Amino acid sequence: MRWSVKGMKVFYAVLIFFTFTSLIIIAGIAVSLITVSSPIFMKYGLDFVLKSVWNPVTEDYGILPALLGTLMTSTIAILIATPLAISLAVFSSEIIPQRFRSFMNSISDLMASLPSVIYGLWGLYVLAPILHNYIMLPLHNYLGFIPLFSTKPTPTNLFTAGVLLAIMIVPFASSIVREAYAAAPYNLKEAAYSIGMTKWEVTKITLGYIKSAIFAGLFLALGRAMGETVAVAMVVGNVPNIPKSLFDVGYTISSLIANQFPNAQAYEYMVPALYGGATLLFLVGLIMNLVGLYFVRKVMIKS
Amino acid sequence: MRANRILILVIVSIIVVVIGLILSPRLVTHVTTPITAMTTQAPPTTEEAKTEAIYYGTINGAGATYLNPQMQAWASKFYELTKGRVKVNYQSIGSGAGQANFREGLIDFAGSDPPLKKDIYNEFQTKGGIIQFPVIVGTIVVVHNIPNVDSGKLKLTGEVIARIYLGEITYWDDQRIKELNPDLDLPHEKIIAIHRSDGSGTTRVFTAYLSKVSKDWKEKVGSDFTVQWPVDQLGNGVGGKGNEGVAAAVMQNQYSIGYVETAYAHEVGLKTALIKNRGGQYVLPTEKSVKSALTALTSILPKADEDWSDIFPDEIVDPAGPDSYPITSFSFVILRQKYDDPVKISLLKEFFEWVLTEGQKKENIVPGYEPLPPEVARIGLEGLKLLR
Numbered sequence: 251m252r253w254s255v256k257g258m259k260v261f262y263a264v265l266i267f268f269t270f271t272s273l274i275i276i277a278g279i280a281v282s283l284i285t286v287s288s289p290i291f292m293k294y295g296l297d298f299v300l301k302s303v304w305n306p307v308t309e310d311y312g313i314l315p316a317l318l319g320t321l322m323t324s325t326i327a328i329l330i331a332t333p334l335a336i337s338l339a340v341f342s343s344e345i346i347p348q349r350f351r352s353f354m355n356s357i358s359d360l361m362a363s364l365p366s367v368i369y370g371l372w373g374l375y376v377l378a379p380i381l382h383n384y385i386m387l388p389l390h391n392y393l394g395f396i397p398l399f400s401t402k403p404t405p406t407n408l409f410t411a412g413v414l415l416a417i418m419i420v421p422f423a424s425s426i427v428r429e430a431y432a433a434a435p436y437n438l439k440e441a442a443y444s445i446g447m448t449k450w451e452v453t454k455i456t457l458g459y460i461k462s463a464i465f466a467g468l469f470l471a472l473g474r475a476m477g478e479t480v481a482v483a484m485v486v487g488n489v490p491n492i493p494k495s496l497f498d499v500g501y502t503i504s505s506l507i508a509n510q511f512p513n514a515q516a517y518e519y520m521v522p523a524l525y526g527g528a529t530l531l532f533l534v535g536l537i538m539n540l541v542g543l544y545f546v547r548k549v550m551i552k553s
Numbered sequence: 554m555r556a557n558r559i560l561i562l563v564i565v566s567i568i569v570v571v572i573g574l575i576l577s578p579r580l581v582t583h584v585t586t587p588i589t590a591m592t593t594q595a596p597p598t599t600e601e602a603k604t605e606a607i608y609y610g611t612i613n614g615a616g617a618t619y620l621n622p623q624m625q626a627w628a629s630k631f632y633e634l635t636k637g638r639v640k641v642n643y644q645s646i647g648s649g650a651g652q653a654n655f656r657e658g659l660i661d662f663a664g665s666d667p668p669l670k671k672d673i674y675n676e677f678q679t680k681g682g683i684i685q686f687p688v689i690v691g692t693i694v695v696v697h698n699i700p701n702v703d704s705g706k707l708k709l710t711g712e713v714i715a716r717i718y719l720g721e722i723t724y725w726d727d728q729r730i731k732e733l734n735p736d737l738d739l740p741h742e743k744i745i746a747i748h749r750s751d752g753s754g755t756t757r758v759f760t761a762y763l764s765k766v767s768k769d770w771k772e773k774v775g776s777d778f779t780v781q782w783p784v785d786q787l788g789n790g791v792g793g794k795g796n797e798g799v800a801a802a803v804m805q806n807q808y809s810i811g812y813v814e815t816a817y818a819h820e821v822g823l824k825t826a827l828i829k830n831r832g833g834q835y836v837l838p839t840e841k842s843v844k845s846a847l848t849a850l851t852s853i854l855p856k857a858d859e860d861w862s863d864i865f866p867d868e869i870v871d872p873a874g875p876d877s878y879p880i881t882s883f884s885f886v887i888l889r890q891k892y893d894d895p896v897k898i899s900l901l902k903e904f905f906e907w908v909l910t911e912g913q914k915k916e917n918i919v920p921g922y923e924p925l926p927p928e929v930a931r932i933g934l935e936g937l938k939l940l941r
Binding site for chain 1: 558559561618646647648649650652653670745750751752753774775776777778779780781782785786788790791792793794797798801802805806
């Protein structure tokens with residue numbers, strides 16, 4: 251008895267130590283983001299967020315195009331990735347034969363762990379031309395009157411970046427959904443089958459049951475999409491303009507950082523400007539997560 | 554039911570394999586980024602090191618990505634020559650980051666496309682001084698993707714290139730391009746102007762050239778690692794990350810124009826354009842035209858311990874000489890004059906003396922780079938004597 255109390259104490263001490271370590275790391279990141287980026291906010295104030303310019307020659311920086319580009323590419327990514335990730339999860343837990351399941355799952359997990367530069371190169375050399383010739387050009391030619399498709403596309407643009415991001419986050423999101431799907435109580439399914447429901451209906455019920463996990467998975471995936479640097483930098487077109495259509499070349503905050511950081515120290519305000527971008531990304535991520543949490547709570551209370 | 558599943562699985566896997574096969578050769582043929590691996594040799598036995606060497610150790614450098622393949626080649630060759638006695642580590646982190654690390658004393662030498670800026674040079678002057686010298690010649694070519702125009706046929710002037718990137722010339726059949734190319738059938742197609750999106754010495758040199766040949770460019774844009782490209786604001790510009798990004802963008806966008814380091818253009822087979830030099834000739838970066846440019850430059854180059862920021866790149870680009878290639882430039886190595894460790898000084902001297910002499914021989918130069926002429930290499934050799 252005595253021993254186990256001591257064990258408990260040690261356990262708690264270790265737990266508290268590690269919890270505080272990670273809290274301190276997160277706080278440290280926030281603090282350093284704010285302190286390093288403060289010069290740019292002091293110099294330009296809110297203008298830094300609302301301006302569309304990136305001119306190192308005159309040290310004039312505004313992050314708006316990159317911010318909008320980030321929001322746009324991650325929206326495209328999540329819109330495409332959601333159905334794909336859920337389908338993949340259901341396919342690998344319901345339809346595929348048992349003995350191939352672990353094989354398929356490990357392939358999908360392997361995809362999630364591929365370095366993003368590989369996705370970037372593949373996106374640049376393979377995905378971009380295919381999207382350009384078979385999807386973007388036809389859309390522009392036949393539906394160009396819709397503002398969304400009005401720009402004559404080049405192979406690398408915001409849409410390509412969004413699609414590439416979708417492909418990159420599908421394995422990640424689907425693995426979370428899959429785990430949740432597997433953890434759904436078996437009674438639920440058995441009960442559903444026993445009253446004569448079809449597989450489709452049972453799947454629907456199970457998916458409804460794990461709604462909050464699906465949300466959580468997608469929000470994590472969204473975070474990854476917003477933070478992706480190298481892969482996006484290769485396919486987004488890297489032009490700091492405010493996007494007017496899906497097919498415009500653009501920038502994201504993360505790809506701006508990937509592009510500009512190596513030589514940023516040669517300037518007085520570029521490092522603060524890039525950190526300023528990172529701070530905004532941090533804030534956007536925080537807001538997204540809070541909104542996400544709110545939705546998850548709402549869903550949980552309902553069910 | 555079961556048979557169906559297996560059938561589905563078989564079909565899916567066949568589709569996956571077929572798609573994989575279709576896509577893989579493209580991937581293989583297009584990914585041509587040079588991979589320079591350090592030769593992994595067994596470390597020398599202590600006996601060997603003792604008998605042959607006075608000093609042994611490691612020197613650490615970092616900086617320009619452009620310099621990286623050549624620096625790795627020199628490092629591994631020198632490692633072989635000294636039988637593992639001198640190991641040179643070079644991290645390709647970008648010129649700006651290399652200079653910053655060097656300033657903080659984190660590395661022994663910096664590789665850099667531009668030399669130190671004036672204020673940083675002056676700062677070092679109060680702290681014992683530095684030396685900076687060219688180690689390799691680099692040229693930049695203007696490339697294009699007009700399907701019916703072959704490589705080395707399109708003629709351009711610096712003025713016209715500037716007007717394209719300014720967004721003033723927007724079509725290939727613009728009168729100002731036609732005038733230069735009466736014998737070419739130029740299409741009425743929009744010019745997509747491709748440029749580097751990452752901060753790079755290549756952009757610094759290219760924009761210095763445009764600033765020198767076009768007053769408008771100098772006033773409206775200027776020259777730097779990254780500039781604000783006017784053509785972007787018209788929606789006709791695309792940024793590519795690195796040489797590979799620009800090359801891919803030029804290949805994928807018909808009727809585009811771009812600029813890359815010559816080595817890279819040859820490697821991936823981009824079509825190059827002739828550029829009019831100061832002597833009125835249309836030239837490509839050949840051995841002859843680069844040599845002519847370097848000869849014209851030799852007289853204006855400062856000493857290794859002097860400030861280079863007034864000269865580079867504004868005075869280097871568009872040199873005199875009837876055959877000179879106009880966008881010729883150098884990559885630099887920057888050293889401190891004082892090191893605490895005498896062994897380090899010997900190692901740095903030994904390595905860079907070799908780089909500036911034997912290292913400039915054809916067999917030690919990576920294809921696409923051009924060796925320094927002896928007169929320019931002498932700048933570094935003289936400078937190395939100042940190390941103490």
